[in-house]
Amino acid sequence: MSQLDRAYINARLLDPASGLDCLGTLLVKDGKIAALGGDVVLPDNIETQDCNGLAILPGLVDMQVFTGEPGAEHKETLATASNAAAAGGVAHMVVMPNTDPVIDEAALVDFIRRRAHATAKVNIHPMAAITRGCAGEALSEFGLLLEAGAVAFTDGDRAVMNALTMRRALAYAAPFNALVMQHAMDQNLQSAGVMHEGELATRLGLAGIPVAAETAIIDRDLRLLAITGGRYHVAQISAADSVETIRAAKAHGLNVSCSVSATHLMLNENDVENYRTFAKLNPPLRAETDRLALLAGIEDGTIDVIVSGHNPQDVEAKRQPFAQAAYGTVGVETLLATVLSLHHSANSDLLTLLGCVTMRPAALLGLAAGGLQPGAKADFAIVDIEAPWVIDADRLKSKSQNSAIEGRQVQGIVQALYLAGEQVTPD
Amino acid sequence: MSQRPLSFTFPHRNLLGIEGLSVSDITNLLDLSDSYVEQNRQLDKKTAMLRGRTQINLFFESSTRTQSSFELAGKRLGADVMNMSVAASAVNKGETLLDTAVTLNAMHPDLLVVRHGDSGAVALLAQKVSCAVLNAGDGAHEHPTQALLDALTIRRRLGRFEGLRVAICGDITHSRVARSNLLLLNRMGASVHLIGPPTLIPAGAEALGARVFHDMREGLAGCDIVMMLRLQSERMSGALIPSVREYYHLYGLDRDKLAHAKPEALVMHPGPMNRGVEIDSLLADDPDISLIRDQVEMGVAVRMAVLEALAANLPNNGGAP
Numbered sequence: 245m246s247q248l249d250r251a252y253i254n255a256r257l258l259d260p261a262s263g264l265d266c267l268g269t270l271l272v273k274d275g276k277i278a279a280l281g282g283d284v285v286l287p288d289n290i291e292t293q294d295c296n297g298l299a300i301l302p303g304l305v306d307m308q309v310f311t312g313e314p315g316a317e318h319k320e321t322l323a324t325a326s327n328a329a330a331a332g333g334v335a336h337m338v339v340m341p342n343t344d345p346v347i348d349e350a351a352l353v354d355f356i357r358r359r360a361h362a363t364a365k366v367n368i369h370p371m372a373a374i375t376r377g378c379a380g381e382a383l384s385e386f387g388l389l390l391e392a393g394a395v396a397f398t399d400g401d402r403a404v405m406n407a408l409t410m411r412r413a414l415a416y417a418a419p420f421n422a423l424v425m426q427h428a429m430d431q432n433l434q435s436a437g438v439m440h441e442g443e444l445a446t447r448l449g450l451a452g453i454p455v456a457a458e459t460a461i462i463d464r465d466l467r468l469l470a471i472t473g474g475r476y477h478v479a480q481i482s483a484a485d486s487v488e489t490i491r492a493a494k495a496h497g498l499n500v501s502c503s504v505s506a507t508h509l510m511l512n513e514n515d516v517e518n519y520r521t522f523a524k525l526n527p528p529l530r531a532e533t534d535r536l537a538l539l540a541g542i543e544d545g546t547i548d549v550i551v552s553g554h555n556p557q558d559v560e561a562k563r564q565p566f567a568q569a570a571y572g573t574v575g576v577e578t579l580l581a582t583v584l585s586l587h588h589s590a591n592s593d594l595l596t597l598l599g600c601v602t603m604r605p606a607a608l609l610g611l612a613a614g615g616l617q618p619g620a621k622a623d624f625a626i627v628d629i630e631a632p633w634v635i636d637a638d639r640l641k642s643k644s645q646n647s648a649i650e651g652r653q654v655q656g657i658v659q660a661l662y663l664a665g666e667q668v669t670p671d
Numbered sequence: 672m673s674q675r676p677l678s679f680t681f682p683h684r685n686l687l688g689i690e691g692l693s694v695s696d697i698t699n700l701l702d703l704s705d706s707y708v709e710q711n712r713q714l715d716k717k718t719a720m721l722r723g724r725t726q727i728n729l730f731f732e733s734s735t736r737t738q739s740s741f742e743l744a745g746k747r748l749g750a751d752v753m754n755m756s757v758a759a760s761a762v763n764k765g766e767t768l769l770d771t772a773v774t775l776n777a778m779h780p781d782l783l784v785v786r787h788g789d790s791g792a793v794a795l796l797a798q799k800v801s802c803a804v805l806n807a808g809d810g811a812h813e814h815p816t817q818a819l820l821d822a823l824t825i826r827r828r829l830g831r832f833e834g835l836r837v838a839i840c841g842d843i844t845h846s847r848v849a850r851s852n853l854l855l856l857n858r859m860g861a862s863v864h865l866i867g868p869p870t871l872i873p874a875g876a877e878a879l880g881a882r883v884f885h886d887m888r889e890g891l892a893g894c895d896i897v898m899m900l901r902l903q904s905e906r907m908s909g910a911l912i913p914s915v916r917e918y919y920h921l922y923g924l925d926r927d928k929l930a931h932a933k934p935e936a937l938v939m940h941p942g943p944m945n946r947g948v949e950i951d952s953l954l955a956d957d958p959d960i961s962l963i964r965d966q967v968e969m970g971v972a973v974r975m976a977v978l979e980a981l982a983a984n985l986p987n988n989g990g991a992p
Contacts, residue, residue, distance in 0.1 A: 441874045442874050442875045443874070443875030443878040443879060444875075445873070445874065445875070446850075446873040446874055446875045446876060446879060447690075447850070447875075447879060448790055448791065448812060449790035449791075449809070449810050449811035449812030449813070449847060449850060450790050450791075450810075450811075450812075451811075452873075452874055454874075518791075518794070519790070519791030519794065519795065563769060563795075564768075564795075565768065565787070565789030565790070565791055565792035565795055565810075566789070566790065566791045567789050567790065567810070568789060
């Protein structure tokens with residue numbers, strides 16, 4: 245019997261993959277889940293830990309995290325991002341390739357994996373670039389990158405603008421069964437736009453980004469997908485029209501999935517009032533009707549994944565006139581609290597929401613993660629899902645404090661995170 | 672300090688925009704401006720109202736008339752006025768903005784007049800300084816003293832705002848003048864028509880309280896005032912209009928189009944004009960129709976009134992640490 249073997253008793257077991265929501269015991273042996281449920285028979289001499297009714301849920305899978313490593317370590321390193329992730333109950337963090345240099349070579353995928361292994365508290369999975377340098381032209385070596393450990397392909401915060409390049413990327417990726425993730429933002433339609441196009445942008449004198457900048461890319465890519473086959477994922481949709489388009493495409497049998505950021509489920513365009521640069525996001529926060537449609541998309545399964553879209557920016561990058569300020573918000577540490585707050589305030593179904601941050605991204609990326617089934621690695625979090633707190637950016641573990649939801653009341657505090665049965669936080 | 676007590680209460684530390692000003696704030700400023708119009712027509716135009724005060728005109732965007740108008744206004748009130756032009760191209764714009772703010776603040780100015788190419792930049796700067804800040808134009812957001820001087824020009828000629836119909840024509844999308852005027856005129860009871868091609872009208876303009884027209888003759892119907900905007904070709908990031916000649920054909924103000932407004936309609940322009948692009952040259956110079964020269968005169972008076980109103984709210988211990 246290993247030192248880490250333990251029975252977590254009197255816990256509310258929440259497992260979206262199996263639909264489990266019951267009071268019971270989680271039994272961990274040899275770093276794996278040995279058994280769970282209301283009637284687990286405890287082995288002799290097993291150490292027990294009373295959870296006092298707190299929830300146990302699978303460690304989260306955050307499918308979109310930007311860090312500054314390599315290239316902008318002053319904003320965030322893999323290590324600091326992983327500290328934030330661990331504090332937020334995120335066991336698996338998928339990092340974006342639009343770093344400096346861009347992760348478009350097998351050796352660089354290897355670099356990320358080694359750095360992660362050496363410095364990070366949680367599991368880190370790199371995505372690699374669709375095109376070399378994320379420049380939108382030449383394809384990167386999907387086969388070699390996959391063998392090196394890339395979990396999917398994306399050009400990060402840039403859309404593949406050339407339709408022919410995108411067609412070739414989808415087609416080439418198809419036999420590998422690799423996921424191609426698009427940042428749906430038509431750069432020509434965006435032009436100088438920095439926020440949602442509409443009355444508020446006009447009043448503030450800021451150039452707007454029309455919803456069509458997003459839907460034009462999604463519509464185009466779905467047409468391409470119909471020719472190429474393969475697996476297509478839209479990262480961070482922001483608009484009601486996108487939800488509707490993807491809902492219809494799924495009904496049509498296309499292999500499309502999509503994600504939304506937790507921030508877009510919580511805030512709307514009005515949060516940029518007074519030129520609040522911390523709420524400057526790409527894609528932009530949109531109208532309240534869009535936010536409600538995104539929530540509905542979660543409810544009915546159209547939206548597969550909720551990501552943090554964690555995008556750390558230093559103070560200088562945000563303390564600028566709105567049009568000059570950098571895009572992005574930190575969020576990996578607050579992903580779970582945001583999701584739980586939606587359950588409490590918007591009455592969204594708890595297991596549906598949790599599925600979007602656990603088993604569904606794990607399934608899309610082919611990760612053995614995001615579930616509590618017997619035999620699985622014991623990656624789980626003990627969470628007080630009711631506990632209220634106020635987001636205080638200065639106390640977040642990320643190296644950057646640019647939280648769009650600074651000062652917001654949320655619910656849900658991670659008491660502990662375990663990876664392979666070993667407690668990683670609090671340490 | 673020789674400042675007389677202000678004859679009204681102006682409950683604002685800064686003037687960042689028309690948004691936030693009440694009807695009485697606007698009326699009080701216009702009344703005070705009227706008195707300065709008279710003063711500026713005297714032989715001795717100077718008072719000691721702001722003696723001992725330091726006014727810095729900080730222009731991140733080049734300007735001739737607004738800057739000189741503020742300079743003259745400050746000098747006629749007896750302030751020490753310094754002009755600072757910061758080339759927009761020098762280093763990173765935003766860094767320059769906040770660094771400059773901190774530097775200037777250490778010099779203890781009392782009044783800071785700021786123009787910047789980015790919407791919201793003046794408000795951002797105002798958070799970093801302890802003096803009164805006047806927005807002399809921020810991006811496509813607001814240009815409050817322009818709207819006030821336009822209002823003074825209209826009120827002195829027509830005596831009221833209530834029930835007036837004002838057309839604002841041209842590049843609405845990139846115009847801070849249009850936004851400030853729309854806010855002010857709506858607040859004072861006038862109705863506003865915005866006229867321009869769809870590519871120069873911003874989204875949601877109607878929700879801000881205007882009627883939008885793409886046919887200029889239709890939009891001018893029943894208008895008492897026609898405000899022409901400068902076609903800011905340097906601001907256009909793409910091909911928003913096919914050509915200047917087509918623009919003049921469709922949206923340039925000439926006597927033929929003006930005939931669709933009220934017979935006694937008056938024409939305004941914030942300057943500088945592109946003669947033959949947005950306005951017929953002879954029309955712009957016709958003293959029976961054009962208020963353009965009045966606007967320039969009113970500009971100095973309005974800026975004196977705003978400087979006085981903001982200075983009255985400054986703490987009087989000029990030698991603070």
